[in-house]
Amino acid sequence: MSDxxxxxNDVHAHIERHHILQGVTLSVMPGRATxxxxxxxxxxxxxxxxxxxxxPATSGSIELEGQAITSMxxxxxxxxxxxxxxxxxxxxxxLTVAENFRLAMxxxxxxxxxRLAQVLDLFPDLRKFMSSKAGILSGxxxxxxxxxxxxxRKNRIALIDEPSKGLAPVVVDHLADSLNRIKETTTVVLxxxxxxxxxxxxxxYFILDDGRVVHQGRMxxxxxxxxxxxxxxxxx
Amino acid sequence: xxxxxxxxxxRLSESELDLKKWVLWALxxxxxxxxxxxxxxxxxxxxxxxxxxMGMLLFLTASGLTLIFGLMDVLNLAHGAFFAxxxxxxxxxxxxxxxxxxxxxxxxxxxxGSLAMVLGVTLVVGALLxxxxxxxxxxxxxxxxxKQILITMGASLxxxxxxxxxxxxxxxxxxxxAAFRDSWDLFDVIVNKFRVVAILVGxxxxxxxxxxxQKTRLGITVRAGVENRExxxxxxxxxxRIFTGVFAAGAALxxxxxxxxxxxxxxxxxGMGEENLIFALIVVIIGGMGSVTGSxxxxxxxxxxxxxxxxxxxxxxxxxxxxxxxxxLLLRPKGLMGRE
Amino acid sequence: MAPDLTPxxxxxLRAIHSRxxxxxxxxxxxxxxxxxxxxxxFSSFRVIDxxxxxxxxxIVVASYDVILGYTGLLSLGHSMFFGIGAYSxxxxxxxxxxxxxxxxxxxAAIALGLSVTLALVIAFFSLRVKAIFFAMxxxxxxxxxDILAVQWYDLTRAxxxxxxxxxxxxxxxxxxxxxxxxxxxxxVMTYYFILIVxxxxxxxMLRFVRSPVGRALKAVxxxxxxxxALGYKTFHYKIFSIVxxxxxxxxxxxxxxxxxxxxxxxxxxSTPIMLNIxxxxxxxxxxxxxxxxxxxxFIKITETWLPDMQKVAEALLPKSDLVHRLAERWILYFGVLxxxxxxxxxxxxxxxxxxxxxxxxxxxxx
Numbered sequence: 001m002s003d004x005x006x007x008x009n010d011v012h013a014h015i016e017r018h019h020i021l022q023g024v025t026l027s028v029m030p031g032r033a034t035x036x037x038x039x040x041x042x043x044x045x046x047x048x049x050x051x052x053x054x055x056p057a058t059s060g061s062i063e064l065e066g067q068a069i070t071s072m073x074x075x076x077x078x079x080x081x082x083x084x085x086x087x088x089x090x091x092x093x094x095l096t097v098a099e100n101f102r103l104a105m106x107x108x109x110x111x112x113x114x115r116l117a118q119v120l121d122l123f124p125d126l127r128k129f130m131s132s133k134a135g136i137l138s139g140x141x142x143x144x145x146x147x148x149x150x151x152x153r154k155n156r157i158a159l160i161d162e163p164s165k166g167l168a169p170v171v172v173d174h175l176a177d178s179l180n181r182i183k184e185t186t187t188v189v190l191x192x193x194x195x196x197x198x199x200x201x202x203x204x205y206f207i208l209d210d211g212r213v214v215h216q217g218r219m220x221x222x223x224x225x226x227x228x229x230x231x232x233x234x235x236x
Numbered sequence: 237x238x239x240x241x242x243x244x245x246x247r248l249s250e251s252e253l254d255l256k257k258w259v260l261w262a263l264x265x266x267x268x269x270x271x272x273x274x275x276x277x278x279x280x281x282x283x284x285x286x287x288x289x290m291g292m293l294l295f296l297t298a299s300g301l302t303l304i305f306g307l308m309d310v311l312n313l314a315h316g317a318f319f320a321x322x323x324x325x326x327x328x329x330x331x332x333x334x335x336x337x338x339x340x341x342x343x344x345x346x347x348x349g350s351l352a353m354v355l356g357v358t359l360v361v362g363a364l365l366x367x368x369x370x371x372x373x374x375x376x377x378x379x380x381x382x383k384q385i386l387i388t389m390g391a392s393l394x395x396x397x398x399x400x401x402x403x404x405x406x407x408x409x410x411x412x413x414a415a416f417r418d419s420w421d422l423f424d425v426i427v428n429k430f431r432v433v434a435i436l437v438g439x440x441x442x443x444x445x446x447x448x449x450q451k452t453r454l455g456i457t458v459r460a461g462v463e464n465r466e467x468x469x470x471x472x473x474x475x476x477r478i479f480t481g482v483f484a485a486g487a488a489l490x491x492x493x494x495x496x497x498x499x500x501x502x503x504x505x506x507g508m509g510e511e512n513l514i515f516a517l518i519v520v521i522i523g524g525m526g527s528v529t530g531s532x533x534x535x536x537x538x539x540x541x542x543x544x545x546x547x548x549x550x551x552x553x554x555x556x557x558x559x560x561x562x563x564x565l566l567l568r569p570k571g572l573m574g575r576e
Numbered sequence: 577m578a579p580d581l582t583p584x585x586x587x588x589l590r591a592i593h594s595r596x597x598x599x600x601x602x603x604x605x606x607x608x609x610x611x612x613x614x615x616x617x618f619s620s621f622r623v624i625d626x627x628x629x630x631x632x633x634x635i636v637v638a639s640y641d642v643i644l645g646y647t648g649l650l651s652l653g654h655s656m657f658f659g660i661g662a663y664s665x666x667x668x669x670x671x672x673x674x675x676x677x678x679x680x681x682x683x684a685a686i687a688l689g690l691s692v693t694l695a696l697v698i699a700f701f702s703l704r705v706k707a708i709f710f711a712m713x714x715x716x717x718x719x720x721x722d723i724l725a726v727q728w729y730d731l732t733r734a735x736x737x738x739x740x741x742x743x744x745x746x747x748x749x750x751x752x753x754x755x756x757x758x759x760x761x762x763x764v765m766t767y768y769f770i771l772i773v774x775x776x777x778x779x780x781m782l783r784f785v786r787s788p789v790g791r792a793l794k795a796v797x798x799x800x801x802x803x804x805a806l807g808y809k810t811f812h813y814k815i816f817s818i819v820x821x822x823x824x825x826x827x828x829x830x831x832x833x834x835x836x837x838x839x840x841x842x843x844x845x846s847t848p849i850m851l852n853i854x855x856x857x858x859x860x861x862x863x864x865x866x867x868x869x870x871x872x873x874f875i876k877i878t879e880t881w882l883p884d885m886q887k888v889a890e891a892l893l894p895k896s897d898l899v900h901r902l903a904e905r906w907i908l909y910f911g912v913l914x915x916x917x918x919x920x921x922x923x924x925x926x927x928x929x930x931x932x933x934x935x936x937x938x939x940x941x942x
Contacts, residue, residue, distance in 0.1 A: 376919065381650075381707060383918060385711055386918045393908070394912055400905060514716050554720055558716055561716065565713065
C-alpha cells in the first residue's frame with residue numbers, strides 16, 4: 001500500500017460568506033484515477049480549486065507527497081507539478097492553439113517537445129487547428145485542448161473539472177479513452193456528474209455532499225451500489 | 237461526421253460575420269472623408285496631419301491605460317500624473333542638455349540624440365513611478381473599483397503636488413531640439429516638423445507594442461492574462477509580477493506621452509495630466525478596454541474629430557468627442573475592439 | 577372598539593415614540609441650537625462664513641451620499657450640478673434690471689430644471705453601462721462643463737466670473753433692527769435663510785433614505801440582481817436617486833452663490849470641488865447622511881484656518897524656502913490624508929463610530 005500522492009485533511013473553504021467545504025478529508029493514490037462525485041453544489045469543484053489554491057482553504061491541510069501546499073499561491077502549486085483544467089474557460093479563446101501550447105509548455109527538463117508530440121498523438125484533431133484561434137474549436141475539441149494543456153507540462157497530478165459538460169456521448173467516449181491512456185503516468189483527479197465517464201475512468205471514488213466526504217471506495221463497488229447512487233447522485 | 241458538419245457551419249457563419257465587420261470598418265474609415273464637403277483639400281490635409289499627430293500623442297497615454305485596465309482590471313486615475321511627471325522629467329533633462337549645447341543650437345544628429353535620451357529617461361522615470369505606485373497602493377485595491385478610483389485620484393493629487401514643490405506651480409516653456417522646430421512647405425501644405433517626429437514615434441511605439449504582444453512569450457502571457465487571469469496562474473505564471481510589469485509599462489508610456497505632448501505644445505504646467513487623462517479615457521472607452529489596436533484607432537479618431545470640428549465649429553470641438561464616446565457606449569458598450 | 581394593533585404596528589409605534597428620547601435626537605437639537613446662535617455669539621465674519629459654507633457643503637455632500645452611499649452609483653460629476661445651481665442664481669440676478677426676491681425663485685426653478693434634465697441623461701447612461709464607464713463618463717462630462725464655462729464668455733464671463741448683489745434683505749449692505757445682542761443685516765439674514773433651507777433639505781434627505789424608497793435603494797446597492805428578482809424596478813429607483821441627489825446639489829449651489837456673491841468656473845465647477853466632495857464624504861462616512869456634517873465641517877474648518885497655521889510655520893522658520901513650499905502645499909496633505917482614510921477608515925468617521933457602538937451593544941448582549 002503506497003503513500004498517497006495528494007491528501008486533504010479536514011479542509012474548510014469559504015466563498016465570500018458561504019461555507020462551502022466543511023471538512024473535506026480524502027487521499028489520492030498515485031497512478032490511479034480518483035473521481036469526486038456528488039450533487040450540484042456539493043463542493044466538488046471547490047475541492048479542486050482549494051487544492052490549486054484558487055479558493056484558498058480557510059483551515060485544514062493539503063499535502064502533495066507529504067509537502068504542505070495549503071497556503072501556496074496557484075502559480076507555486078502549478079510549478080510543483082499539479083495541473084488543472086477548470087470547469088469553464090479552460091483554454092484561451094483569443095490565442096491560437098499553438099500560442100495556447102506555447103504558453104502552457106514547460107521545458108526545464110528538455111522534454112517539452114516530446115510531451116507536445118505525445119499530446120498531439122493523443123488528440124490528433126488539434127494538429128489541424130494549430131494556427132486557428134482556440135475560440136473556434138468545437139466544445140469537444142476545446143476540452144481536448146484543455147486536457148492537452150495540462151499534459152504538455154511536467155505534471156504529476158491532473159485536476160480535471162467536469163470535462164463532459166455539454167459534450168455529445170460519442171465525444172465523451174473519446175474523452176474516456178484518452179483519460180484512460182494517461183492515468184498511469186499522470187494521476188488523474190476527476191470531478192464528474194456524468195456517471196458513465198466517472199465509472200469508465202475512475203478507480204477510486206469519493207462522494208461529496210454538503211461540503212464533506214460522505215462515502216468512498218472503489219469504483220467497481222459504487223457501480224453496483226444502486227442505493228448509494230440513488231441517494232447521493234440521484235441516478236438509478 | 238456530425239462534428240465535421242458542425243465545424244463547417246461554424247466557419248461559414250464566421251465569414252458572414254467578417255462581411256458585417258468589413259462593412260462597419262469601411263463606413264468608419266469613409267466617414268473621415270465627409271469633412272471634405274466643407275473644407276478645401278489643402279486645409280483638410282493640414283488638419284488631417286494635425287489630427288493624426290494628436291492621435292499619436294493620445295495613443296501613447298491611452299495604450300498604457302487600456303492595458304492596465306484590460307489586464308489588471310484597474311481603473312488608474314493617476315495616469316495623468318505619470319503624464320505630467322514625464323513632461324517635467326523631460327523638461328529638466330532638456331535644460332541640462334541645453335547647457336551642453338545640445339538643444340537650441342543642435343544639428344540633426346544632436347537633436348535626434350537628445351530626443352532619444354529624453355524618451356529613454358522618461359520611460360525609466362515612468363516605469364519607476366509605476367512600480368512604486370503599484371506596490372504601495374494599487375496592490376491593496378484589487379477587485380474594488382471604488383477604492384481604486386478614490387485611491388488613484390488621491391495618489392494623483394499627491395504626485396502633482398510634489399511636482400509643484402519640486403518645480404514650482406507655474407507654467408514653463410519647454411525647449412525643442414533645434415532640428416525639430418519650424419515646418420516644411422510641401423505643395424502649399426505646411427507640415428510642422430515635430431508633428432512628423434510625433435507620428436514616427438507613435439507608429440514605432442505601436443509597432444513595438446504589437447510585436448511584443450504577438451511574438452514574445454511575455455506578450456502572449458499578457459494577452460492571455462487580459463482574457464483569463466485565473467488560467468494564466470494555473471499555467472504557472474506569477475500574475476502579480478506580470479501586473480507590476482504591465483503597470484510600470486503603462487506608466488512609462490504615459491510619461492513618454494507627456495514629454496512628447498509637452499515638446500509639441502512647447503509648454504508644461506502641473507495640470508496638464510488631468511486634461512489629457514480625460515481624452516485618454518475617452519479614447520480607451522471608444523477603442524475598447526484591453527485592446528491596443530483599439531486605442532490606436534480610437535486615438536486617431538479622436539484626434540481627427542477634434543481637429544476637423546475645431547476648424548468648422550470651434551465650440552463643439554470638445555463636445556464632439558464626448559458625443560462619439562456616448563454613441564459608442566450606447567451602440568457597442570465594450571468599445572470598437574473590446575472584449576468581455 | 578378599535579381593533580388591537582398587530583405586533584408589527586405596536587413595534588413601529590414604539591420606535592416612533594422612542595425616537596424623541598434617543599440620544600441622537602438630543603444631539604440634533606443641540607446642533608440646531610448652536611447653529612441658530614452662531615451669529616449672536618460671534619461677531620467675527622469668518623466664523624459665520626465658515627458655518628454657512630459648512631451647512632451648504634453638508635447638503636452637497638449628503639446629496640452625494642444619497643447617490644453613492646445609499647444607491648451605490650459612483651458619479652464623478654456631482655460638482656457639475658452644484659455649479660449649475662450657482663450659475664443659475666448668479667446669471668439671473670446679474671441680468672435682472674432690478675432684482676427682487678422672486679428672481680430667487682426663478683433662479684431656483686432654472687437650476688432645478690437644468691439639473692433634472694442633465695440628471696436624467698446621466699441616469700439613463702448609468703443603466704446602460706457598467707460602473708467604471710459611468711464614473712469615467714461623468715468625469716468627462718464634468719470636465720467638459722468646466723471647459724465650456726471657461727470658454728463660453730458670452731454666457732458665463734469665463735474665468736472673470738460673475739459678480740452680483742443680492743436683492744432686498746439679502747443685500748450685503750442692508751441694515752435692519754437690532755434684536756437684543758443681534759444686529760440684523762444682509763449677511764445675518766442670508767445666514768438664517770441658508771440655515772432654514774439646509775435644515776429642510778437635510779430633513780427631506782433623511783426622510784427619503786428612511787422611506788421605503790430609500791430602503792429599496794439600499795437593496796439595489798447591496799445586491800442589484802436580488803432586488804430585481806424581488807420585483808423592484810431597479811432602474812426606476814436609480815433614476816429617482818440620481819435626479820433627487822443632483823437637484824438637491826443644484827439648490828445647494830444656489831445658496832452658495834447667494835452667500836458668496838460671486839461665481840467662477842474655478843470656484844464652483846472645477847475638479848477640486850469634486851475632489852473636496854469625495855474627501856468630505858469619505859471622511860464623514862458613506863451611507864450615513866450625518867457623515868456629511870462631519871466631513872464638511874472638518875474640511876472647511878481646516879481650509880479656513882490652515883493659512884493661519886502656515887503663517888505660524890513661516891514665522892517660526894523664516895529662512896527656509898522649502899518649509900514655505902511644504903506649508904503651502906496643504907493640498908498634498910489632504911491627498912495623503914485621503915489615501916490614508918480610504919485605506920484605514922473606509923467607513924469614515926460616522927461609519928466607524930456607528931460600527932463601534934454596534935459592537936459595544938452586541939458585547940453588552942442586547
